[in-house]
Amino acid sequence: MSDRSRVDTTSAEDKSIGFDYQYYYFLNELLNIKSGQVVGLEVLDDVHIELSDGTQLLVQLKHTVQTNAAGLPKNLTTTDGDLWKSLSNWAKVISDPAEARGDVPAQLIFLKKTSFVLASNKSESQTNAILSSIAAFKAGDKDHAGLVADMATIKLGSADSTIQGYITDVLALDPSVSEKFFERLSFSLGLDAIIARCKTSIAEKQIEVTRIDDVFRDVDSELRSDVFQTVKARQKITISFDEFNRRYRRFFDRVRSERLVIRKFPAAMPSELLDQTFIRQLLDINDISQERIDFLTKFTTKRLQFRNNVDQWTQDGDITQSDIDDLEEEAQALWESKFLAAYPNEHATADERASARGIVADLRQKKLSLASVELPIPISNGGFYDLSDRPVIGWLSDWKDRYN
Numbered sequence: 001m002s003d004r005s006r007v008d009t010t011s012a013e014d015k016s017i018g019f020d021y022q023y024y025y026f027l028n029e030l031l032n033i034k035s036g037q038v039v040g041l042e043v044l045d046d047v048h049i050e051l052s053d054g055t056q057l058l059v060q061l062k063h064t065v066q067t068n069a070a071g072l073p074k075n076l077t078t079t080d081g082d083l084w085k086s087l088s089n090w091a092k093v094i095s096d097p098a099e100a101r102g103d104v105p106a107q108l109i110f111l112k113k114t115s116f117v118l119a120s121n122k123s124e125s126q127t128n129a130i131l132s133s134i135a136a137f138k139a140g141d142k143d144h145a146g147l148v149a150d151m152a153t154i155k156l157g158s159a160d161s162t163i164q165g166y167i168t169d170v171l172a173l174d175p176s177v178s179e180k181f182f183e184r185l186s187f188s189l190g191l192d193a194i195i196a197r198c199k200t201s202i203a204e205k206q207i208e209v210t211r212i213d214d215v216f217r218d219v220d221s222e223l224r225s226d227v228f229q230t231v232k233a234r235q236k237i238t239i240s241f242d243e244f245n246r247r248y249r250r251f252f253d254r255v256r257s258e259r260l261v262i263r264k265f266p267a268a269m270p271s272e273l274l275d276q277t278f279i280r281q282l283l284d285i286n287d288i289s290q291e292r293i294d295f296l297t298k299f300t301t302k303r304l305q306f307r308n309n310v311d312q313w314t315q316d317g318d319i320t321q322s323d324i325d326d327l328e329e330e331a332q333a334l335w336e337s338k339f340l341a342a343y344p345n346e347h348a349t350a351d352e353r354a355s356a357r358g359i360v361a362d363l364r365q366k367k368l369s370l371a372s373v374e375l376p377i378p379i380s381n382g383g384f385y386d387l388s389d390r391p392v393i394g395w396l397s398d399w400k401d402r403y404n
Helices: 003-031 081-094 104-112 129-138 144-157 161-171 175-183 194-203 209-232 241-257 277-284 293-316 321-342 352-363 377-389 399-403
Strands: 038-041 047-050 056-062 114-120 185-188 237-240
Touching (some): 003 194, 056 081, 081 104, 081 161, 081 175, 104 114, 104 175, 129 144, 144 161, 144 175, 175 185, 209 241, 237 241, 277 377
Antiparallel strands (some): 038 047
């Protein structure tokens, strides 16, 4: 890879993670939305929140992949480009003539209802002169003129014309407007574990710890799809409290009401599908052919989904070994009934393979129960496949001799 392509790749990765950072901040705000509020993504700002009292919060989000010697995200410095670009953007928003805010009274009215937050995974530094100056101003230890003087000094000390331009934009605000702006400005720094924050927000909705990842996965997937469809339709991404409840509450309700949450685990397929005992059993009765890779894969996936879910439920304490034993006993009883009907006295029939396929076809329609919960057909199928893989059940009259 050339130096140029390496730079291009890094830039693309930075942009991608920057968007994800913005998206997950948006998701976390939705998870904490209150009645009467609206949360938007890339509408009024990176993220914005409309409050029930008519005020609004504009959020600029800045993410870095650069780290310091300790491996932590780098600090937000005095002449940080992201910092001054955000302040410049807001200064232009405040005085935007296209929004009829070209005069001071209109700007002050806008500031009366608007607050600003710069959120970043960059760390706060005690040596950041502008952050220290803003903090002193907000604490009443420095007047506005002193803050303006500090910004002018930083501008003079910078050799970067872009940074100088950003600072000029901020200094161009009328003093009365600038004072109100900095009064309503705050920072949320060191905000790195944004996904963990989302999961904490889910936990605070009284969701069992073993169900948090399930809710996060489902809400995240649904929201991403909704965002894509909204952008595709050229509509604005804004979600109200009522809309969030209507679209996403079911994911919370489901894990609260369901005793067993069925998860779709990534299926780690065996290297040789045909070597599985349950597949050999199905091949030997002409239920499937070895050329039908689609069926081989589908049936293997069902067996693995059953096995993985049972293992996860056991690990989470949702079921006990006794529950598993009861399920297997029920499955074997269903199988035994069909097996004995197909093979009276366990003797082979004239068309034994047809009889065997009849057993399989019937059991594929049966729903198994686990811990008093009826499992859906695909998972139940996986249970029968799992038993025939061990094997403790079979389809031909001499299955024990063939496969044990």
